[in-house]
Each structure stands twice: as structure tokens, then as C-alpha cells.
Amino acid sequence: MGIREVKRELDPLTSAQLFLPVLTLSFFLLVPLIYMVARAFFHKGSLSLYYFSSLLENPDFIRNPPNLNFLRVSNTSLGTFMFIGDMGPDLGILMNSIVVSAFVTLFSAILGLVSAFIIARYNFPGKSVFRILLLVPMLATPFVNAFVMGKVLGTNGLFNFIFHDVLHLLPVKVQISGLPAIVLIQTISFFPIVYLNVMSSLIGIDPSMEEQAESLGAGGFRIFRDITLPLSMPGLAAGSALVFIISLEDLGAPIGLSGAFGSGLHQRLISFYIYNEFRKGLGSVEQVHASTYASAVIMLFMATAVFILIRKYVTLRRYAMISKGGRFNPRVRKLGWKGVVLAYIFLISLISAASFPQIGTFVLAVTDWAYSGSPLPTELTSKFIESLFERPDVLRAITNSLIYSSAATFIMLLAGTSSAYVIARRRIPGKDFLDSLVTIPIAVPGVILAVGYLLFFSSYASQSMLDPFINPGLLLIFTYTVRRIPFTTRSVFAGLQQTHESLEEASLNLGAGRGRTFVSIVIPLISQSVIGGSLLSFVYSMNEVSTSITLSSLRPEQGPITFYMSQVVYSSGAVGTVSIAAALAVLLMTIQLIVMTISTKILKQRVAFLGV
Template identity: 45%
Template sequence: MKVSKWSERLFGTPIFDPVVGTSFLLPLLYLLTFLVIPVIAMLAVAFEYNGSFSLHWFKSILTSEYFISLHPQGTFSQLVETSSEKIYYVQGVDFGVVLNSIIVSLSVMLLTTILGTVFAFVMARYDFPGKNIVRILLFVPLLVTPFVNVFVVKKMFLPNGLINWIFYDILHLFPHRIVIDGLVGVIVGQTMTYYPIVYLNAYASFINIDPTLEEQAENLGSGGLHLFRTVTFPLALPGIAAGATLVGIFSLEDLAAPIVFQGNPLARKLMSFQIYSAFTSGFNVGSPQLAALALVMLTIALLMFLGIRKYVSMKEYSMISKGGRWKPRVAKPRGWQAALIYLVVIPMLLISIFPQVGVVLLAFSRSWAGTWPTGFTTAHIKSIVTQPDIERVIINSVTYSTIAIVVIILLSLTASYASSRFKKSKLGPTLDSLATIPIAVPGIVIAMSYFFFFAKVFPDTPLDPTNLLGFNPAMVLVLAYSIRRLPFAARSISAGIQQVHVSLEEAALNLGASRWKALTGILIPLILLNLLGGAMLSFVYCMSETSVGITLGSINPDYYPITARMVELMTSAVGSANLAAALGVFLMTVQIIAIVLANVITKQRYSFIGLT
């Protein structure tokens, strides 16, 4: 009797079943061991001072003007006069490392929300000539090319870059040429990288709005901007807020933009870059102050994540319909609306996809000194298969990502099965939260926590990051990839499990089948498409993983993943941006294949994970 009550409380079933127990305990123990405990190990370092518990390192951050300055230094912009012309130079002002990071993150959230929502609303609500082409073009910014796309963004805003060529040389809309750098450069680079996240979430929200609600509001006299502000936007808010929050977290942890713009001191005064620079300057990561800084970053990210979930949960967004699927409201744009679409929205889209286009141009060019690259060549693309060190990093990344995907699928399947099928369990909510929370944990924080964790648990072994020449990051990277990309596959698999009625498994159990037989013979075949789709998309994200790859993955050159080699090519004096672009084209090709296959397999467009 006691065992029965214990089993029912813990696992949601009165009779202990090894399959049910494993489904709960395997992902739970894995996440506790390789997510929670490493963070606790970092906590121990951050709160220790002279052998005792202390807030010393946090106070050193909060009281230092280098980290938090209420009196900003520098000028946001200035007009610089050269020998031939005047240039408007924009870089931002310095509020200290912590406040700079928060300001950049909030700015990127705001700009991506505006950009993504505009694109999503136009695509969801208007039918205009060329819409299918625009739909394809909106797919382009989804292609992740770490470092190189931001490098192209930087080139776009040089005195002879694309932006000045269009708005100063051709349209004469700028009184002076504009150059962006520093924090403003980081904001622009991140905005052009991350706005598709908001677009995808906002688009899904707009097309899922019951059209009768807007029709009722119109019958009562509402319309135009008032209708959008009071009905449409509030109903779409959960999706938009989810996308914006993800952007804020990704901006906070981003390293690509700060690294590309690091020539300006302001771009280096961000939390992510400060932690990264510790790895590149002799790997002196053992500083308790850096551990405290990483925890400050983690706290901000978690507050953003939990805060937006709390805000969204405080309001009611559900819709009442008669059942079935409704047809979204799509209308022909009026004259002024069509003018805005063709003269404002589409030109904005064309500019926003240029970073990805620029990556391809850079990969096939000999040099890029002016507005456009010059000299066609395939040498850089050929280097992918002919240059041994490039081949090695590709093989490394494929190996790490493949092993990580096996772990991700196993964890996602067991966690989703346990939390979806056994809702009475006491462990269910904990497991569900642990499987979702990695999306809110910055990659650089995981890198830092793993550094302290493996240095303490496995000192002087190939798993010890402080053992520079003997360190083999393969296992550490696989663990980090499996933790970081778990929510993406878990979401896909969980959606599939929820669509399979539990009565199908119960019928098999009533006919004498074991729980294992019901799982492998009934459930898994029915969700196989969701499983494969989630696996391929997670594989894409593992291949392009940046934060962990260029920190822990860059300690030993023999085990570089692709991103570690890319950042070396972008920053080294003897590196080649063209070769880095060639690797970017390789990653884009892998992403295109994976996303197309995932869409074909799952019969639906892929959307980024949300928070609701």
C-alpha cells in the first residue's frame, strides 16, 4: 500500500512501471546533473571570498562604474570631418558593462518586435501581387551564419557601404554619410539577425486569431488602427511577447556582434564579451568575479523569461469559436496600403536579407573593399573539401551534433511522454519546467558553469578545461549541445504526443501489451514525423552553436567545431573572412536541407519555440 501511494504521487500511476519510472528519472537526473549542478558549482565560486560565504564579488560589480555607471560616458553620435567630406558617426554611450547589456537587449527587443510584427501582419492579412516571392524572401533571414552576417552588416554601414550608396548617393535622403559602430552597431547587427524570431511567432499568432472577433468589433464601429490596437494586437500578444523575450535573451548572450564590432571599445563593454575575452586572454576563467558576472547575466535572462510568462498569464487570450479551423482574414490592400507595402515594407525586407546574400557574395569573391565584392572565385568553397583543417572542423561539428541529437531525442521523448501522459505526478511540473528552462539560460553561462564544474569534478584529466593542451572538449560540447537545444525537439515531440489520444495506448494495455510495447508499437510510430522534424531542426542549431563552441570548444585547436574556426578566421591577422563565409554557406546549405525536410515531414511551417 505504501509503495502504491508513493508511486502514484511520484509518477502518477499506482503500480510502479519501469518504463514510466525511467521516463521521469532519466531526463530529470540528466538535467539536474548537467544543468542545475554546474550552475550551483558556479554559484559556489561566485559566493566564496576568503574561504567563507560572501557577496563580495557581486558588490564589486554593482559598485564599480566599469560595470554600472549612472553617468554615461562619451557622445552618442558626432559629425566627423575628413579631408573630403563630413561623416555622421554613431556609436552610443557607455553606461557600464551590465547596463550596456540590458540597454542593448531591450533596444533589440523593441526594434525586432516592430520589424517582425509589421512583416507578420502584412503577410497574414494582405493578399498582393508578389506575395509568394516575399514569403520566400522572408525565409532567407532565418539562415544562421555566425559572425559573417554581422560582418556584412558592418560593411553595409561603412562610408562606401550599401546603406550610404542607396540613401546618400542615389536617393540623397541623408545629409551626410552615416557610419555605425560600437553599441549601436551591435544593436543593428542583432536586430537584423533576430527579427525573424518575432516574425515567425507573430505570424502564427495573427493567422490563429478568430476572424469573427474582429468582425464583431467592426460591426460596433471599430476599425483601422483602433481595431488593431484594441483587438488584433492584444490577441496576438502572447506570440509576439514570446518572440520578443527570446530575442532579448539571445541578444544578451550574443557574441557574434560584439566580436565583429570589437574594434570599438564600447562593443567590448558587454557581459557576453567580457566573459568570452577571459577565454581568449590565456583562458583565465577562474576569476570569481567572472562567475558572479555570469550569474548576473543568468538572473537577468531568467527574470525576462519568467516576467513575460507572468505578464501573459495575467490576461485572458482564449477565443470561442464553433469548432473547426477558420479561414484567416485576408484582404486586398487599399491604395495607400499597397504603397506602404511596395515602397516601405518590401524595401525594408530587401535590406534585411542582404547580410545572408552578402555571405554568399563574400564566399565567391576575391575581395570586398567597396560597396560590392569583386572578383569571382570558387577557391574558398573548394577549401571546404580540400583544406585539412577545414575538413576537420566540419567532421568535428557533425560528430558532436549527431551524438547530441541522439541524446536530445531520448531526453525529449521521455520527458514529453512523462509530463504529457502522467499529469497527476508530483514530478511532472518540475520535469516540464526543467525541459523548457534551457532556452532562457545563456550559452556563455553554460560554458562558464561547465568550466568550473569539470575543473572541480575531473581535475587534471582530458575533461578538465584548465588542462589546456590535454583538454578534449568533445564530451563537454555534446553535453552542452544536448542541454541547450533540448527545448526545440521537446516542443515538437510534445505537440505530437498531445495529438495522439491516450485511449490508443490504454486499449493496447487492456489487451495485454506491456507499457514498453504500447510506447514503441503505438505511440512512437504515430509521432515519428514530429520526432524526425524536431531532430533535424535541433541538429541545425547544434551545428551553428556559438557561445559554447567558441569558448570551451576553442581551447584545443584539434577539436574545434565550425564556429570556433569561423571566429578565428574572422579575428586572426592571418585569417580570411572569405573562407569564414564559405563555412557560412556550408551551414546555410545544411539549414536549408534540414528545414525543407522538416517542413515536408511534419507538413507544417516551422516556428521558433514560444513561452506560452
């Protein structure tokens, strides 16, 4: 491409559209991360692997030999119990995180693939209902969902009450905690991510390819193995990679289980380790040990490595296409009565187990279940819902979330629309770099970004509005922006793909400038995608967990909803405060349902709630 063509493409509008996202993502994503990585590799003023080697030699970080105890049976005053996970396994903080994320990814891939194949490939009564119910686990209930599962799986929990005390199906009572509980909670929360991505891939498969294999004598399983599964791999790979990264950074499960079980092996994960070390440095950055930076770099390396492995599937172009679905009528068959029975058994069992955290959260919000001391609630109450409008600390958290999320959504709207338009319409050098830049936040765990902000802005913006010890709320706006901008950009990019360039070219040929064409032609044509992306970004920001609870610990009065929820679930001793967190979760779910309704009914869009 010649210099003249580049100058023609880089008109004032395009230059501004390039400048805004590149500046935002460079200053609030790349620079803090690079600075954190650099700090981790320096010891006493020189380049060194000292902090990494000290971590790897730490028996808490990598346990040698590992504790592989999985279960034990013990007689207690409440009866004979089978304890799963309370004494092990424990392979050390690093290996625990890798193993947990690997198992969550494996189980989520299996459940997501099977459920997507059933929904995409077969017709049966109630299919549309199951399609919707499979998304219920993605409704945001941070921290509270793990607390609910702790109430269910505990010694005096609902599971033992039903299956041991009432139905007498179990010879002993069961308690599940530690790493097995983490795997269970994360799997039922994250498998819909794989389900949505695989579903999109299956819908986009040309049915003639499967029909040709069938005409050549291939049976159902062989068609699935040789044709359907390979063609659905982009969705399966992208969904599985997202699950691995989200599982690796998840703080909701270990903090929620801490509220139900107290400290335990569920805290021996790298995400919780970094968060806990971060909280020790509330006074100054010097109180955060440099090994925390090293562990953050290790976590960043693992997430980035997974992202690079599936890079060809999650570029903005491919990522947008996955969300749109295909051009073909998918190959769908009607199930016989035996198939319907098997499908019902699988889907009802899966949905019942996966939706229980959301159901339990609602029960916590309107009953005394959190402190009743019994497996079941004993009375209804509206005081926890009313507290959302009466308690000053709760109102402050809600107000903070609304302000931060609205401001971040506005920035994402400008930067995301600009970057999507440049990638979709302009032919300039460096466009692929912009594509990578707006996609890579998917691979960056929020707690890592929070550590990078602490280091960089406390060093170079001390005593200013960007000092995390003075104004973490402002930094939260930018963390929301950079972490959620891929989904805004994806939505707008998908809208641009569905709009032909000829309308813009006609406007330019009639004498309108690029700026006027963009405002008068492009924006109205993609307005539904812009609104849908903005709503989606707003919900994602309201539900943001890891950066919210980490940065807000520096100034709790500036904390959003999720920070307040983490505090009352993790360390509350007051009766009923966990139920207030449940009421806040009900509020978040309500907002999410409203956005889903607007997107599907009014804007005629289907949005995927990844819930990170």
C-alpha cells in the same frame, strides 16, 4: 493522487523516461549553474557580496557619469564624415548590455508585429513569397553577418558608395559602429523570432471575436487595439522575451564587428566581457578571476528574470501550442491598391535590409570582396568554397561539428521524446517540474553555461574525460543537448497532442505492455514530429555559437565550425580567411535550407528556426 495510482503510473518505462531527462538536465545544466552561483557568493571561504560590489564599483562596468555622445562630424582625408557610435554612447558594460537588448527587443517587436499582422490579416499578390523571404534573416551566418554589415557601414563601405558617391543623396558620408551598429545588426537578425510567434498567435485567434466587435460598430484600429493585440500578446511576449535573452548573450555581433572595425565600443557588452575574461584563463581555472563568475551570475539573473515574467507563455504546453497554430480559418481581407503599395514598400524595404547579411555572406564566399579594398568585389573565385574540402583545419572543424551535433541530436532524441511523452501522457507528481526543467534552458545564455562547466568539471572531473582543459569536445555535446532540448521536446509534444490516447489504450487493453505500446504505436504515430524535431535539433547544434567558441578556446583543435569562424573573423590577419568563414556560413545555410525543405515539403511541418 494516491500511492497506488502513483505506483501504477510509475511503471519501468515511465521511470526510465523520467530518469533520462532529469539526470541529463540536472547534471549538465542545474549542477554547474548552481556551483557557479555558489562560487560567486564566496570570498576567502565565507559568504560575501565582495565580487558583486567590486563589479558595481568598477567604472568600466557601470560608468558614472555615462558617455551619451551619439554622433560627431569630422573632416578626414576621405571627406566629411558623420560618425555614429564610435565615441559613444557608453553607459558601462552592464548598462550597455541592458540598453542594447532593450532597444533590440523594442525594434524587433515593432517590426515583427507589423510584418506578422500584414501577412496574417491581408491577401495581396506575392504574399506567399514575402512570407518565405521574411525568414531569410534567420539563416545562420554567425560572425560573418556582422562583418558584412561592417563592410557596408564603414568609411569606405557600400552604403556610402551608393548613397553618397553614386546617388548623391547624402551631404556627408556616414559610418555606423559601436552600440548603434550592434542594435541594427541584432534587430534585423532577430525580429523574425517575434514575427513567427505573433503570426502563430494571430492565426490562432477565433475570428468571431473580431467579427462581433465589428458588428457592434468598432472600427479597424479599435478592433486591433482592443481585440487583436491583446489576444496576440502570448506570441508577442514570448517572442520579445526570446529576443531579449538572445540579444543579451549574443557574441556574433561584437566579434564580427571587431573583424571589421577592430576593438571599440561594440565590445563593451557583458557577453563579450565574460568571453574575454574566460579566454584569459586558458591555462587553468585559477587564472579566471572570480569577478567573471559574478558577472555571469548577473547576466543569468537578468535572463532568468525575463523568462519568469513570461513563464505562463513559455511552458512546454503553451510553447507547443504557439507553434501549432489555431483551429480556425483566420480573418483575412483583400488589400486595395493603396494598401498593396504600402505593404510592398514596408516589406521590400525590411526584407532588403534584413537579408543583406545573408546576401553579403554569399558574395564574400565567392568573390574577393573581403580584401579587395573597394566597396564592391572585383572578381569571382571558387577557391574559398574549395577550401572547405582541401584545408585540413577547415575539414577538422566541419568533422567536429558533425560529430558533436549528431551525438547531441541522438541524446536529445531520447531525452526529449521521453520527457514529452511523460508530460503529455502520464499523471504523476512532479510532472510540472519536468515541464519547467526541459523549458528553462531557453533562459540560460550559452556563455554562462560554459563558465559553469569550466568551474564545475575542472574542479570535480579533473584529469578525466569531462575535464574541459582535456576534452571540451565531449562537454560541447552535452551543452548542445541541454541548450537545444526544449525545441526537440516541443516538436514531439505537439505531435502527441495531435494523437489521441485511445489508440494506446486499445493496445494496452489487448495485453500489450507500455514499452511495446510506446514502440509499436506511439513512435510510428508521431514519427514525423520525432524526425522533424531531430532535424531541427541537429541544425541548432551545428549553428551553436556561445558555448562553442568559449569552451573550444581551451583546445582549439577540438573546435567546431562556429569556433573556427570566430577565430578567423575576430583575429585573422591572413588575406581571404574571412571569406573561408563566409564559405562555412554558406555551408550552414545550405544545411538549414535542406532541413526546412524536408520539414515543410516531406514532413508537412512548419518549423521555426530561432537560430540561437
